Amino acid sequence: MKTNQPHLPSKAQRSEGVSRRDFMTTSAVVGAGLAVVPLSWASRADATAMVSRTAAIPKKRKLGLLEVSSQGLGCMSMVAGFYNPARPKADMVKLIRSAVDQGVTFFDTAEVYGPFTSEEYVGEALVPVRNKVVIASKFGFDFQDGRTTGRNGRPEYIKQAVEGSLKRLQTDHIDLYYLHRVDPNVPVEDVAGAVKELIQAGKVRHFGLSEAAPDTIRRAHAVQPLTALQSEYSLVERAVENEILATCEELGIGFVPWGPLHRAFLSGIFDENTRFTAPDRRASVPSFTPEALKANVALLAVIRDRAKQKGVTPAQFSLAWLQAQKPWIVPIPGTTNPQHLTENLGAEAVTFTPGELREIRTAIATIPLQGVRSPESVRKDQ
Numbered sequence: 098m099k100t101n102q103p104h105l106p107s108k109a110q111r112s113e114g115v116s117r118r119d120f121m122t123t124s125a126v127v128g129a130g131l132a133v134v135p136l137s138w139a140s141r142a143d144a145t146a147m148v149s150r151t152a153a154i155p156k157k158r159k160l161g162l163l164e165v166s167s168q169g170l171g172c173m174s175m176v177a178g179f180y181n182p183a184r185p186k187a188d189m190v191k192l193i194r195s196a197v198d199q200g201v202t203f204f205d206t207a208e209v210y211g212p213f214t215s216e217e218y219v220g221e222a223l224v225p226v227r228n229k230v231v232i233a234s235k236f237g238f239d240f241q242d243g244r245t246t247g248r249n250g251r252p253e254y255i256k257q258a259v260e261g262s263l264k265r266l267q268t269d270h271i272d273l274y275y276l277h278r279v280d281p282n283v284p285v286e287d288v289a290g291a292v293k294e295l296i297q298a299g300k301v302r303h304f305g306l307s308e309a310a311p312d313t314i315r316r317a318h319a320v321q322p323l324t325a326l327q328s329e330y331s332l333v334e335r336a337v338e339n340e341i342l343a344t345c346e347e348l349g350i351g352f353v354p355w356g357p358l359h360r361a362f363l364s365g366i367f368d369e370n371t372r373f374t375a376p377d378r379r380a381s382v383p384s385f386t387p388e389a390l391k392a393n394v395a396l397l398a399v400i401r402d403r404a405k406q407k408g409v410t411p412a413q414f415s416l417a418w419l420q421a422q423k424p425w426i427v428p429i430p431g432t433t434n435p436q437h438l439t440e441n442l443g444a445e446a447v448t449f450t451p452g453e454l455r456e457i458r459t460a461i462a463t464i465p466l467q468g469v470r471s472p473e474s475v476r477k478d479q
């Protein structure tokens with residue numbers, strides 16, 4: 098089973114009480130009626146299928162009562178410690194602004210990304226459009242000399258952390274503030290109470306949790322209603338389909354899948370012979386070991402095939418599949434590449450019939466995957 102370490106730099110690098118049932122009606126079909134614009138960039142040489150790539154203007158979705166574009170942008174790997182070396186700030190500011198120009202209004206960062214630098218990139222990029230976008234950030238770790246030293250959910254820390262994030266984000270409020278990982282030493286009710294006070298003070302607008310178990314979600318929600326849960330979910334990593342999504346649906350909490358491309362695997366750029374070495378974070382992720390890749394490429398083959406039939410890329414197919422699961426699911430693919438950004442937004446134009454969704458389900462259900470979480474793992478905070 099996969100160990101679910103938060104996405105921290107490795108050591109080596111180291112009030113919504115009203116009806117929340119105003120979600121859009123459930124539909125198996127996404128993307129209908131989208132404005133579709135042709136891409137201006139050339140096809141990637143490593144494309145796995147001959148596809149018509151289209152970028153589409155994202156529609157809106159609701160996480161609880163918070164309206165966001167139906168796809169967000171993950172800003173984690175723009176900084177060092179994840180999949181690539183840190184990208185120049187100026188390039189990432191340009192990329193984030195290009196996402197805004199293409200209709201993205203939902204941006205995901207965290208105190209721990211860098212630490213601190215991802216928030217700086219996001220802050221600088223979004224200052225000119227601050228009131229038109231939703232900024233999500235996260236708290237929950239202690240740092241020493243630029244490295245994390247453990248989880249911290251103590252109310253006094255949260256009140257300090259928010260000030261640092263506000264400063265780096267160059268804003269007076271954070272739209273969605275998540276506890277990044279549950280601190281086993283602090284009751285989640287205390288965390289929820291501290292965020293409630295920040296909401297009352299106008300510094301935070303909405304509360305979220307990440308990688309929390311159903312019981313923790315309920316306990317936090319009883320103190321301060323949750324707007325979103327952010328946990329790993331993709332065609333590869335489907336453990337949250339056990340209990341987690343049902344809990345969110347019951348309580349009217351939106352769901353934000355991180356790792357929606359399974360760290361690029363679902364884009365088809367890797368094969369069973371790809372090897373990862375530190376500092377690439379995938380070197381320590383169980384689903385990227387040589388044995389796991391050998392097993393998991395069978396799933397990729399199915400996705401590639403079906404994407405090809407639809408004339409879209411595997412990445413577009415994979416993101417659209419997530420969006421088709423529930424109308425309150427908003428994936429946040431991470432990218433540092435302008436072409437990937439536009440390609441990913443093309444998922445907006447990909448539709449599935451209910452029959453296709455059933456067929457995909459049947460096709461993937463029988464493929465044994467390695468290095469993924471067990472369904473039971475969701476019963477514990479990760």
Ligand SMILES: NC(=O)c1ccc[n+]([C@@H]2O[C@H](COP(=O)([O-])OP(=O)(O)OC[C@H]3O[C@@H](n4cnc5c(N)ncnc54)[C@H](OP(=O)(O)O)[C@@H]3O)[C@@H](O)[C@H]2O)c1
Pocket residue numbers: 103104170171172173174180205206277307308327328354355356357358359360361362364366412429430431432433434436437438440441
């Ligand atoms: N709550 C949590 O604990 C947690 C944990 C991890 C991440 N997150 C958040 O979730 C976001 C997304 O997760 P993630 O970045 O881990 O995984 P991801 O979105 O599944 O994958 C990101 C990787 O895919 C590549 N990629 C993206 N689009 C591509 C395309 N069209 N073709 C080929 N490669 C493509 C990116 O490389 P390029 O830069 O080359 O495009 C990057 O290496 C993060 O940015 C972060 O904001 C949250």
